[in-house]
Amino acid sequence: MWIEVLRSEIENARKKIRLKGRRTKEGKRERKEEKIVCRWCGSRKVVKNGKKKDGRQNYLCRECGRQMVENPKYKRMREEDLELAVKMKDEGMSYSAIARVLGYSETTIRMHLLKKTLRTP
Numbered sequence: 361m362w363i364e365v366l367r368s369e370i371e372n373a374r375k376k377i378r379l380k381g382r383r384t385k386e387g388k389r390e391r392k393e394e395k396i397v398c399r400w401c402g403s404r405k406v407v408k409n410g411k412k413k414d415g416r417q418n419y420l421c422r423e424c425g426r427q428m429v430e431n432p433k434y435k436r437m438r439e440e441d442l443e444l445a446v447k448m449k450d451e452g453m454s455y456s457a458i459a460r461v462l463g464y465s466e467t468t469i470r471m472h473l474l475k476k477t478l479r480t481p
């Protein structure tokens with residue numbers, strides 16, 4: 361009897377591990393896809409196209425033919441953080457204060473907010 365219990369315990373543990381593994385795999389794939397979306401036209405048909413002199417990966421969009429370079433200098437900002445940053449700026453907070461509160465560098469905040477205001481005039 362106790363063997364049956366043990367077996368089901370083991371089976372449950374295995375299921376959990378399998379689920380966990382699948383979830384992280386999917387998460388990784390999503391992140392990868394997100395990374396190579398064309399910043400000009402939004403297409404996912406982006407291929408690697410050599411590297412820049414400073415070692416950053418260069419990408420070429422098969423859809424619109426434009427090139428882009430990955431930018432590891434700036435930490436990617438989550439969309440909700442960006443919304444928050446915009447609100448904070450509207451409330452009159454300084455870039456450095458927003459950076460401290462959200463945990464990004466001041467340069468990242470400046471760059472993203474500038475982009476955001478350029479996108480929505």
Ligand SMILES: [Zn+2]
Pocket residue numbers: 398399400401402403421422423424425426
């Ligand atoms: Zn494109």
